[in-house]
Amino acid sequence: MTPLLEVRGAAKRFGGVQALGGVDLRIDRGEVHGLIGPNGAGKTTFFNVLTGLYPPDAGEFHLDGQPYRPGSVHEVTAAGIARTFQNIRLFAEMTALENVMVGRHVRTRCGVLAALTRNVAFRTEEAQIRERAQALLEHVGIGHLAPFKARTLSYGDQRRLEIARALATEPKLLALDEPAAGMNATEKRVLRQLIETIRADGCTVLLIEHDVKLVMGLCDRVTVLDYGLRIAHGTPQEVQRDPAVITAYLGAPPQEMTT
């Protein structure tokens, strides 16, 4: 079976800094894949290259067997990769429902003329957009917050709204950039359940996360980056025992192994 996402030799340089020095990544269908590494390892850069925010200097990118060029963000989203942001980026002055409705944009087509005439196609599509957006809000557990402006939602709810908005684009791959950052234990537990539900629905998930417990408990496979290079990959158990990973995190050869 072809992998859902295959990246070979992704490279990115900012001036004199080689942020990514040829990273390989392979994500299989239906898995939750973790991307971890110490601070400054290049995780977010890799994420931004993958989703088209930064054009890569080199690398081959295949999504679902098709090559794609991560040159423009909206084309990557249309191809089937949706993302959330490390520092939440919602449309603050729009309601929760409208935020998710924007996510439907890429899968709908009515333009200005349809909007001005309010023809049947427009009304049907608009009703579908609204219904789908509401269903997605229910799905992530914040259906009751639909009419409220995004900026008034609590932190955990804003994270969930961002996930609902990303899911609205019908992604093949959902890429989450540190979704648990700043969450308390309860919120993390709810988030974990949510990601498991998303996987059960058949969506593949790429997860950047600092919370090792969450990554080890949730991910099927893990890729570890350090200094812009992939230093290890495999199941959480394999990666945890990898000497290169331990060196990267602790900075010295281990005297004894702890997890």
Add this chain to the structure above:
Amino acid sequence: MNVSSILSSSFAVRAGQRGHWMLLAGLALLLMLVPFGIVPFGEGWVRILALALLYVLLALGLNIVVGFAGLLDLGYVAFYAVGAYMTAWLSSPHLSEHLPAVMALWPNGLHVPIWLIVPLAAAVAALAGIVLGAPTLKLRGDYLAIVTLGFGEIIRVFMNNLEQPLNLTNGPRGISQIDPVRLGPLDFSQPLTLGSFSIPSVVLYYELFLLMGVGAILIGHRLEFSRIGRAWMAIREDEIAARAMGLNTRNLKLLAFAMGASFGGVAGALFGAFQGFVSPESFSLMESVMIVAMVVLGGIGHLPGVVLGALLLAALPEVLRYVAADLRVHTGGRLDAAILRQLLIALAMIGIMLWRPRGLWPSPERARAAPEEMTP
């Protein structure tokens, strides 16, 4: 909330909207009758109202660019100028008098009917909007404002100087003898006589501009609550997140510039026919600033607020003109009316921004505050 309750609530919304529309229709009817009540006090007042309605059109257009898409445009008056000069060229003897080629073809001058000029002006202004938008796509905020400001000035300077070697604009002297609006047998420059009842010319213009204003509100409203309108607002709120949602921000911004500019073009075309004369001094930077002020003072992005802002700021200087003239007489000419007027407008603006920073009639806070977390 299950599907049936969503459906029933959306029906409730529809019924509410119907009541809303009835109210608006009543309001429009009332506005149609307003000039008849004012005419006895002088047609000059109706003229002020008619011009205010043109400013409503302009403010609604700029609201698409600034209010919906969040692109600060300080050169919006350029599109107004494009529309006005379209009328001037296409329905005055000017081109025939100065261009032999046009003279040969149309010896009596071009007299293109207004119903053709208006869509044409909208299209040309939309094109100008795209021309302005294309090089500024990567700019935001202050930087965009400066470039658009420059664009507005470029258009004005062109209008001021395009009399050599071909006299296209007649320079600062402007173009006169522009045809009035004629629709079929109806000539807007003559009073319309219905039996013993006579409707003055300026009232006819008022009614026409009112109709256009209502149309502009309808267009603005329909755009606001559509896929395109939501996409514009998403760009306004966070451009990077909007792109990550698959929005083609380049095309959407160009669309906003074009749509907004077309309103300016229509307003300009009507203005040219209404005045019968256009000159570059009508399209100064101050006009752009005033239109932005109308949008911001009224309530940025909120249609009723924008209309209110346009009406107030367009009518206020004229009303103050009368007040200031009285003051001038009372002070024995020591207070100059024009300066006093400027001062009062400035004070009014500062007052509004201090006490109502989001505008006189801002968009309602649909979300006052989200309730406390309900799930454990």
